[in-house]
Amino acid sequence: MDIVQDKTAETAKSTPAPGTSDPGKRIRVSTRDVSVFYGEKQAMFDVSIDIPDRSVTSFIGPSGCGKSTFLRCINRMNDTIDGCRVSGVVELDGEDINRPDLDVVELRARVGMVFQKPNPFPKTIYQNVAYGPRIHGMTKNKAELDEIVVSSLQRAGLFEEVKDRLDQPGTGLSGGQQQRLCIARAIATRPEVLLMDEPCSALDPIATAIIEELIDELRENFTIVIVTHSMQQAARVSQKTAFFHLGKLIETGDTEQIFTNPKEQKTQDYITGRFG
Amino acid sequence: MNALFIAALLLVLLGLSYQMGWSRSKKLAAAEGESMHSRPVYHGAFVAIWALLPALVVFGLWALFARSASDNYIISQLPPETSSLAQGEVTSAIQRVKSIASGFGVVGQADPVEAKAAEAYNQFRTLITLGVLAAAAGMGLLGLLWARSRIAKRFRARNEVELAIRIGLIACSAIAILTTLGIALSLIADALQFFSFVQPLDFFFGTSWNPRFQSTGSDAVGEYGLLPLLWGTIMVSGIAMLVAIPVGLMSAIYLSQYADYRVRNVVKPIIEVLAGIPTIVYGFFALVTVGPFLSSAGDLIGIDIRATSALTAGVVMGIMIIPFISSLSEDILHQVPNAMRDGSLGLGATKSETIVNVLVPAALPGIVGAVLLATSRAIGETMIVVLAAGNSPVLRLNPAEPVSTVTVTIVNQLTGDADFTSPQSLVAFALGLTLFAMTLLLNVVALYIVRRFREQYE
């Protein structure tokens, strides 16, 4: 991946993005003029957005609008795609994450991710959750690891359901349980930011409701960014909302404002169901 | 009779019958004024099939029996004492008559009896040829007329023709089954015959291999212990897998997870070249290059390695199997969903941690299947071990010493003049049966595992 740094970190910090004027929260993630290219094709156009600490920010927009692609810029998962190139500045706590000397392994330990389809590893439930802490060398002994596994499962609201079968394969759980296992797995590394890429799209309404509740609880400890195709979900779980269309960020602001009083005609059209 | 002539006759029959079916169908369609069930082509083909089949059957029977019939006829023409002569003399007497009959003549003056027999044989041949031709033509014509008479407006010629094609297709796919049956039955039959000489227990659990050849006396049956050969096979294929698994698996991992697609497009075909090289070439390579190399390398570090040994054969066989393992494992690694890889990378795992902890465990059943298939190939491999293993059927633990394997021994016992009656050549079938059973087991288990694995991620 080639990184084109057309703006320095200094200038990025000095110009706050429009529509993110909440003084109560610290800005955790901030992007300036991020563009993404797949080979010759440009998929994202100059996206600048600030994501506040300890709150839920949702990305909405019609499918193919680039919201998932943009999400993957925040923990550099686009690195894994052949021919994908990102330009612009993405900052985590004021630090440019596309810096050549930045360790992507360390970055991803700080910015966790939950994927669209539940993807537990073909290991036991315990091993799934313990995977992150183990590879990162976060614990010194088995007892500490046990603690992390249990507390992560508890926070993901899964512990009670699986406490008797921690040594069973994670793939044996139901879809909703698998997704909560993946959330537990992600939070076990104690990330600062948690990215969720349509985490409920493969789940039934009941499992969805449980996850949404969980997201609401996790907000207290994590900065959460969630991509969703469901406007209701965005309205229910997020405090801030960004609307994407055709690779461009159309509008961003408090969720309430976006859904009740959007500034842009396109946003209006989308949330009232004229397209998408 | 000339094969060309028969072919021409059959072609004429084909054209004629097709044309008759076709034109009758056309005529009927015109007369009835409405459309037939099938198009004229199908009526033509239908008639042609029914005309050709009986003719072909007649020719086929004739081809099977012509030789023995004419030989018997010639013997009946010669003086009665001829038939009591030795086999070879009868054959040469028949051959003389045939040469006289063909007009080529024999050396010296032909015996009047022979001349008479030749003349009679010529008449007989003309008669038979005419008879066969007439029978074939007659049968063909009968079939043709019968088929033609069935052509009618409602007649489903297309369905009949398609049924015939379907039967042909089924017959073709049955050949695969017949092959397996043929292998199993012929191996079992000849192996049973072998076990009438040697006790199965002595064969399967014997630790000594020493089949004396028949020239040393007909009562000398020899010792036929399978174990030295089996051990050689296991040792050579074990060494081969020790070479092939790490190299093949790591190549597959590097190519599928690290390499740029441009590198992959160049490297993959080159490695696959190794799979296309005939095994005799590997054998020669082992004999003239790898063996001497290993031997002198052993001298350097003070180990006695023989140029032809289990080690030489095993190393070269391992090279042969590398592409087999690497391309199968690469396929299998590609089958593991990307979500699995992303999940691990998203947690901050490095590529190697992802591969070792997630991808390989997920692909493990498939990789095991691939390894089993490769093992089956290794134990059935012949030419490399024939050339490079040293052919010494003794139970030895040291891989630097010569060994012999099941396949080598099959070649040794059945090359030359196999007579299919002595235990010395029949033992090849008992060995073949053992080999077939082992590879069958490995293949079926491997195919089952790989299939289950594929279904899991589909």
Added chain:
Amino acid sequence: MSDITASGEALPSGKNVRELVHQSLGRRHRQETIFKSMGLVAILVALGFVAILFSIMLTKGLPAFWQANLHTQVYFDPDIIKGGPRPVQEAGQSDADYRQQDLAWQRQVTLSNWNAIVEQTVRDVAPDTDAEKRDILAIITSSARFKLRDMYVEDPSLLGQTVPVTLLASADADNWVKGKLARDLPDERQQLSRSSRDLADQLLADGDITFDFATHIFTNVDSRSAPASAGLAGAFMGSLYMMMVVIVLAVPIGVASAVYLEEFAPKNRWTDLIEVNINNLAAVPSIVFGLLGAAVFINYFGLPRSAPLVGGLVLTLMTLPTIIIATRSSLRAVPPSLRQAALGLGASRNQTVFHHVLPLTFPGILTATIIGVAQALGETAPLLLIGMNAFIANIPASPLDSATALPVQIYLWQANENRHFFEARTSAAIIVLLGLMIVLNAIAIVLRTRLEKRR
């Protein structure tokens, strides 16, 4: 674990976690580098094997294509050549009688002392040699006398004439002048006597012996008595006949069974069994097919041993699974929508398959055929069991004549006692075999890209 209630109290704090992760980075990146370089090493090892194998075959085999030849004038001496004029068929003489008379004349001709002519020929170019007859004959291949005899039988008017002739040097002389034998070995360990060696060196220095491209490798058959003139023609024809049998039988049968299994067969236990069976057959060791050939084709049906027809049948059975599997996968690649479109227009299943589906798979079938043929071309083990390793001194005229095959010829040559000469000769045969395979595969690639472009 019991006193854990909620939240991250028991966990290391955020700052600590980052510290720990940071500490582990060095070690993990080292492991990553090690792992990645292991992969790279594996690739290099595999590529290295390819490179070594090819370079060894080329360095060993290419020199064998140039062999030492002696260019001289041969005098067909009427005092030495016996047999008189060639007989002519008289009126009323039977073919058999004439053939016998002619053969008797040829036998007389053969019994002439051709070696004396060869000796004289060499003495003419090297008049001052001290070599004796034996030493002189040792440097010329022993088939030279047959070459001269054949020239004479072909054209009896050569009697008493002097014509330019190129005689092949013997295998030992070839080795010597190519410098493949150590020159400082004592006489008793040399293949050639001292005077033979000196004579060969002198002829080379005088330019009478030159290295010419050995076309006879392609035009001659195998030879035991005159290894220098041994060629691949017989083996090549044997392989060609077998490949013809394979193409004529395996392709139609293979395609037909693939079509049946993929397009017509109901999916039930029976077809499952056929499927497993075919996959298994593809992995049955080739030598087992050889046993099948020996037991069924030769012992049961009484077909002749060593015949390319039998070899072809065995290889056909071996190649069938390859062709079936490849054809099936290309049939599977044809989109179902095409079948539905044809069926929707009222075409029958047969018409759909034969008019619409099968033509699309033609490139796939072609590739499968060539891969199968290439595989069959290189197969050795089963042919040994059906007697194709017999020494055959003429080119087979039909698939029922005794013959050998290219890979079997390699097997026979590598076992020859004259190591120095036959190591090169075997490598040359391997180059020919590998060359054929590369050509076959290249044809497959070219044809496939052409055919696929046309659509």
